[in-house]
Amino acid sequence: MTIFNQNKxxxxxxxxxxxxxxxxxxxxxxxxxxxxxxxxxxxxEDVFLSDKLSNYIIQFTESLGLAPDTFYGVPEGxxxxxxxxxxxxxxxxxxxxxxxHVLAMGRAKPKDHGAPKDKFFVxxxxxxxxxxxxxxxxxxxxxxxxxxxxxxxxxxxxAFGLTNRMEKRDDxxxxxxAIKTLGVDYYELSKATEILPKVCKIKQPSDAIKESIMKxxxxxxxxxxxxx
Numbered sequence: 123m124t125i126f127n128q129n130k131x132x133x134x135x136x137x138x139x140x141x142x143x144x145x146x147x148x149x150x151x152x153x154x155x156x157x158x159x160x161x162x163x164x165x166x167e168d169v170f171l172s173d174k175l176s177n178y179i180i181q182f183t184e185s186l187g188l189a190p191d192t193f194y195g196v197p198e199g200x201x202x203x204x205x206x207x208x209x210x211x212x213x214x215x216x217x218x219x220x221x222x223h224v225l226a227m228g229r230a231k232p233k234d235h236g237a238p239k240d241k242f243f244v245x246x247x248x249x250x251x252x253x254x255x256x257x258x259x260x261x262x263x264x265x266x267x268x269x270x271x272x273x274x275x276x277x278x279x280x281a282f283g284l285t286n287r288m289e290k291r292d293d294x295x296x297x298x299x300a301i302k303t304l305g306v307d308y309y310e311l312s313k314a315t316e317i318l319p320k321v322c323k324i325k326q327p328s329d330a331i332k333e334s335i336m337k338x339x340x341x342x343x344x345x346x347x348x349x350x
Contacts (some may be wrong), residue, residue, distance in 0.1 A: 191249025
C-alpha cells in the first residue's frame, strides 16, 4: 500500500493548471459568479495524467482504510475517472476473476424504457461503492447522484471530490455537512484554500482579482483565504 501524499497531489494540481483565474467573473454551474475556476478536464482527457490521477485516488482510498467493491463517477463529469479507477482497483484485487467486479457507469439522461438498472446505468454499481466527483461547490450533482444510487439500493461508503471549492451552500451548510445528512461521508483530495495561494504565486493575477476572490471567500467560504 502506498500512502497518499497531500503535498505531491497539490503539486500535481498546480503543475497541470487545474486551477486558474478569469479577468472577468463568470457564472459557475452552481449559479454563483467567480473570478477563479477549477477544471480537471485537461487531466482526464490525457491518458498519462489520468493514469497518475487514478493512482492518487487509489492511494487516498487505502490511506482512509476503505475497501470498496466499486468506484462510480458522477455522470458525466467524473465518468471516465470512475471507470479507470475501478478497472485498476479490480485488477489489483486478490479475488479478481470473472464476475468479481462490475465496470459501472451512469447515464447522464435516463432511457425512457427498461429496467431501472438499464435505464439509469450502463453497468450498475455493486457492493460497497465510492462515488467520485471532480469539483464540489454546493455539491448538488453529487447529492443527486447519491440519492439516485440509494433509491437503486446501492451501498455507498464514501464520496470523494478531487477539489473542494470550500464554499458554503445557500443554506449555510458545507458540502461535507450536506452530504453527511444523507448518511455518506465526504472527503476531498484537495482544498481550494490550500491551492489558491500557491496558484497566485505562480500566475500572479492582478490585485483586483485577488481582492475579488478574498471577498468571495469572506461571503461564502467555509474559511477565509489570504492571497496578499
